[in-house]
Amino acid sequence: DTGVSQNPRHKITKRGQNVTFRCDPISEHNRLYWYRQTLGQGPEFLTYFQNEAQLEKSRLLSDRFSAERPKGSFSTLEIQRTEQGDSAMYLCASSSNAVARGQGDTIYFGEGSWLTVV
């Protein structure tokens, strides 16, 4: 399977604990994104990496959230001191550089990591 890989697929944690999700993008893709999705809603942008550089973070990404992509390949998303409101599906996606402005390249999503905070 050469798609975007995420693990774990499901995580149940107690409030206050830390959790970490991993994403392995499609191998030739240098752009990586994290989104969050709650039931009945569309995905919401959290953050974006180009290679190892984190170029944008949404206001949704509080201080308890940190994302890294140390070698420009896989990425991790850590949530510290989890709260019940963090329960959601965390989606990773990847794409390659758009060849030119206006050519928009396809973003492929992984299957997501479900987080339940109890």
Add this chain to the structure above:
Amino acid sequence: GESVGLHLPTLSVQEGDNSIINCAYSNSASDYFIWYKQESGKGPQFIIDIRSNMDKRQGQRVTVLLNKTVKHLSLQIAATQPGDSAVYFCAENSGGYNKLIFGAGTRLAVHP
């Protein structure tokens, strides 16, 4: 702020009929639009995309239409099948690196 929305939250169709899912967007600067299909418990699956310099694009059983005058996007699915049952999202990209803005989604239910 800018947003992408959908006219109908749920669409029910008979197997074999054509389906049309609509979407309105508000950012006239958006230059790239994507339709995703999402089945229960799975991530969004790319269906088809269209750039703002086009008004129609066809894929296998799917067609996307873009009307920039009224900022409207639609997804047409021909000969709808039970396997097409899912939630469909339109998304717009108004940034240079594909920061997508999603709508809430339309659930397509296909009945035999």
